[in-house]
Amino acid sequence: MSHVVMCHGIGYQYKHRETSLTEWYGALRTSMSDAAHPVPEPERVSAVFYGNCYRSLNTKSAGTDDEFADIPPLRAGDVRDPVESALLDVFAQGTEAPAPGGKGATQAALRRLERSEALGRPSSRVVIWLVRQVRRYLDADDTVRACAQQRFARVVTPDTKVVVAHSLGSVVAYEALCAHPEWNVDTFVTLGSPLGLGLIRERLRPAPGEDGGHTWPHVGRWINVAADEDPVALVKKLGPVFGDKVEDRLVVNLPWFDPKRYVLGGHSVMRYLTTGEVADAVAEALRAQKR
Incomplete structure (x- = not known):
């Protein structure tokens, strides 16, 4: 109903x-x-x-107040899929944070997203984890x-x-x-x-x-x-x-x-x-x- x-x-x-x-x-x-x-x-x-x-179903953690406690320590080097890289770049372009100098493309995009007030300043591991979810949904395999x-x-x-x-x-x-x-x-x-x-x-x-x-x-x-x-x-x-x-x-x-x-x-x-x-x-x- x-x-x-x-x-x-x-x-x-x-x-x-x-x-x-x-x-x-x-x-x-x-x-x-x-x-x-x-x-x-x-x-x-x-x-x-x-x-x-x-x-x-058996990977759910219990007894923690941190909803991101089970996210692995992902870093820029873990972003190898071209779709994930492209998504990071596109989302970073939409932020208000300035682009850092002297960084690789993936690292620069992550830094902008980490500094974004619009996203609430997520850590790089959270950013990668979330972008990976988008990529996985769209992945035909x-x-x-x-x-x-x-x-x-x-x-x-x-x-x-x-x-x-x-x-x-x-x-x-x-x-x-x-x-x-x-x-x-x-x-x-x-x-x-x-x-x-x-x-x-x-x-x-x-x-x-x-x-x-x-x-x-x-x-x-x-x-x-x-x-x-x-x-x-x-x-x-x-x-x-x-x-x-x-x-x-x-x-x-x-x-x-x-x-x-x-x-x-x-x-x-x-x-x-x-x-x-x-x-x-x-x-x-x-x-x-x-x-």
Whole structure:
């Protein structure tokens, strides 16, 4: 009976579905209440969780407050895949941090991303780990994509009217919505989406047509919300890429740095969910359902 389905992005490998849903629902409830919209009941909101598709079930650590404790000590020399290198370079170009001098390309990109307030100053090992998750989802030889798509299909119901997806989750959701014309989803809301990046688009399923055009997902409305400060959503407007029907909304997500959590930067899903644009999009989709 889920009317609203949410889908997370990168960095959820050591989190869980219920705890993530509680955080997301709390932020959405706040924004909808602030905007004086009716707030959907908790049982009407569900989440797609594919974080543990990236790991075996017996590698979860316990008894630590550091959500990144199990990330290996990755360094610039560990970035050997050309897609990972290209993603690092693209995301670094979108940051406000100055380019360091006298560094190799990968090292320079990592330094810029580490210094980015918009991302919350993540360590280089976290940056590499997150970029690797994007690359693995897009890798045709990896199992992550199939696992994530299977999870998505399990959560959507005939009552689902709006899908809200953040970061890499917007790629997962786009592919799922394209693959299921039988679903009744009316509205697709993307937050901090990298779908505008050529590196991402050329690896989508379905693939771009011969003219470079992209398939429209099986929804009536697509609202894309991007923060000016978000380096992941480097291409702020998806309309020129996916068609004029995309409703692009630009917001401000000022960074809030907490040494324990990188996620409070401009790319933060919590920042996005508390915007009026997201509250309005969800409320309008739920109102349309009742007509």
